[in-house]
Amino acid sequence: MQLINMTTYSSCAKKLLFIYYLFIISSFCIFNFSYGRNLNPNFRVKAVNLGGWLLTEGWIKPSLFDGIPNKDFLDGTQLQFKSVTVGKYLCAELGGGNIIVANRTDASGWETFKIWRINSTTFNFRVFNKEFVGIDGSGNVVALENKAGNSETFEIVRNSDDPNRVRIKSTNGFFLQVKTEELVTADNGGNGGWGDDDPSVFIIKTSGRLEGEFQITNGYGPIMAPQVMREHWRTYIVEEDFKFIASNGLNAVRIPIGWWIASDPTPPKPYVGGSLHALDNAFLWARKYGLKVIIDLHAAPGSQNPWEHSSNRDGTIEWGKTDDTIQQTVEVIDFLTARYAKNPSLYAVELINEPLAPEVTLDMVKKLYQDGYNAVRKHSSTAYVVMSNRLGSPDATELLTFASGLKGSVIDVHYYNLFSNIFDNMSVQQNLDYVNTNRTDQLNTVTQSNGPLTFVGEWVAEWQVRDATKEDYQKYANAQLEVFGRATFGWAYWTLKNVNNHWSMEWMIKNGYIKL
Ligand SMILES: *[C@@H]1O[C@H](CO)[C@@H](O)[C@H](O)[C@H]1NC(C)=O
Numbered sequence: 001m002q003l004i005n006m007t008t009y010s011s012c013a014k015k016l017l018f019i020y021y022l023f024i025i026s027s028f029c030i031f032n033f034s035y036g037r038n039l040n041p042n043f044r045v046k047a048v049n050l051g052g053w054l055l056t057e058g059w060i061k062p063s064l065f066d067g068i069p070n071k072d073f074l075d076g077t078q079l080q081f082k083s084v085t086v087g088k089y090l091c092a093e094l095g096g097g098n099i100i101v102a103n104r105t106d107a108s109g110w111e112t113f114k115i116w117r118i119n120s121t122t123f124n125f126r127v128f129n130k131e132f133v134g135i136d137g138s139g140n141v142v143a144l145e146n147k148a149g150n151s152e153t154f155e156i157v158r159n160s161d162d163p164n165r166v167r168i169k170s171t172n173g174f175f176l177q178v179k180t181e182e183l184v185t186a187d188n189g190g191n192g193g194w195g196d197d198d199p200s201v202f203i204i205k206t207s208g209r210l211e212g213e214f215q216i217t218n219g220y221g222p223i224m225a226p227q228v229m230r231e232h233w234r235t236y237i238v239e240e241d242f243k244f245i246a247s248n249g250l251n252a253v254r255i256p257i258g259w260w261i262a263s264d265p266t267p268p269k270p271y272v273g274g275s276l277h278a279l280d281n282a283f284l285w286a287r288k289y290g291l292k293v294i295i296d297l298h299a300a301p302g303s304q305n306p307w308e309h310s311s312n313r314d315g316t317i318e319w320g321k322t323d324d325t326i327q328q329t330v331e332v333i334d335f336l337t338a339r340y341a342k343n344p345s346l347y348a349v350e351l352i353n354e355p356l357a358p359e360v361t362l363d364m365v366k367k368l369y370q371d372g373y374n375a376v377r378k379h380s381s382t383a384y385v386v387m388s389n390r391l392g393s394p395d396a397t398e399l400l401t402f403a404s405g406l407k408g409s410v411i412d413v414h415y416y417n418l419f420s421n422i423f424d425n426m427s428v429q430q431n432l433d434y435v436n437t438n439r440t441d442q443l444n445t446v447t448q449s450n451g452p453l454t455f456v457g458e459w460v461a462e463w464q465v466r467d468a469t470k471e472d473y474q475k476y477a478n479a480q481l482e483v484f485g486r487a488t489f490g491w492a493y494w495t496l497k498n499v500n501n502h503w504s505m506e507w508m509i510k511n512g513y514i515k516l
Pocket residue numbers: 118119120121122
């Protein structure tokens with residue numbers, strides 16, 4: 001009922017607006033400045049995300065990483081080192097700010113070292129408390145510095161017969177060695193072979209990886225990265241894709257981008273220029289095929305979540321911790337809105353994607369959402385302004401009062417029957433029930449009269465059900481289309497293309513799993 005009231009109200013207002021626009025257009029024959037807003041209140045975005053295009057996510061197209069030299073060792077790769085002589089793991093004692101020891105039989109947080117890649121063989125290692133592994137004045141291995149300098153830089157030398165056997169060489173010319181479980185030093189000559197009796201040999205285990213834009217551009221390095229990325233941008237999404245989208249019942253695209261696009265053609269290292277040109281093309285094609293564009297700032301400076309899709313270097317969230325990163329984010333939004341405000345396809349600007357609570361606080365996002373909203377409004381009175389709910393927040397309504405004061409605001413929620421153990425053993429029917437009952441409830445909770453519009457900006461017809469039939473998938477997709485179709489702004493499928501078939505809307509449409 002709430003919905004009907006709201007719709008009726010805005011329907012009247014919009015009819016008046018419509019008549020007003022007709023008047024303006026016919027009297028003065030000026031170009032339409034109602035762009036961005038659709039005059040039909042029943043209009044709903046039926047969009048597909050263009051994931052993995054202008055913002056890399058390795059799992060969407062793994063082959064993009066194939067040409068990286070030593071591609072096991074990318075930024076953010078989490079390594080654990082077991083000493084062959086004592087049979088125990090290296091550990092940053094107390095998580096950092098202390099010495100490195102080799103007395104742990106199991107490896108978890110304190111025993112995990114995150115790579116910062118300098119080049120294909122040279123790295124820094126960041127410990128749990130964020131200090132970097134280094135060598136102190138007496139040659140002991142420690143984790144004391146918050147910035148990596150020469151003493152915090154190491155070469156990893158791999159055994160060609162068994163690449164999981166490594167030595168770690170300090171810039172002092174010597175290798176690290178485990179003298180005792182409680183004494184690790186950088187004074188081994190490295191001539192002892194690769195056997196189990198050599199205190200400088202470690203067996204590595206990888207406990208986590210990131211494959212985002214930072215990893216791919218820094219991994220390829222300044223010579224190869226521009227070639228690889230520009231080729232990808234030019235060929236992965238093309239005009240034909242926009243034609244396909246428009247002719248299969250969709251009316252919009254949500255395009256994830258990273259903050260560095262605003263400093264094209266010379267973004268800060270390791271990023272590569274040229275993605276702005278690709279975004280320009282997207283707007284040209286969107287216009288040609290009558291599609292709307294939702295610009296989605298998926299990666300904000302400092303990273304607003306620990307995942308590769310925020311272009312995180314090593315999983316650390318820095319966004320919002322200084323006003324600088326918020327201000328810089330607002331400048332990116334300002335730049336993009338100014339650039340595309342006159343294009344009739346610009347429909348909405350999403351200020352940030354999936355900020356993660358509690359590291360990203362409500363105050364931080366509210367500051368961005370207020371300042372970002374103003375930045376959009378500086379250039380466009382009509383583009384919708386999309387505000388992503390904080391992932392991990394216990395209260396899905398936390399932004400509603402705030403956003404309801406901002407005309408044309410939209411709350412973005414992402415609904416996946418994945419990423420939580422509540423879905424682990426659900427049957428097909430239980431998944432359908434969850435969509436019909438629980439998602440409906442969740443969506444109703446955020447859809448309030450006089451509140452912001454609601455947008456299911458990401459969902460997918462994938463689940464944890466094994467051996468589901470095509471018909472099961474069709475039912476599941478239809479249930480979601482039905483429920484998410486009630487979101488007052490609309491929905492967007494994740495994503496258009498993906499090597500994992502169910503995550504590829506293109507594949508799902510072409511193979512008859514989804515029909516709109
Ligand atoms: C990597 O960087 C180190 C330190 O700057 C340098 O000595 C080495 O030659 C570089 N290696 C490659 C493969 O570029």
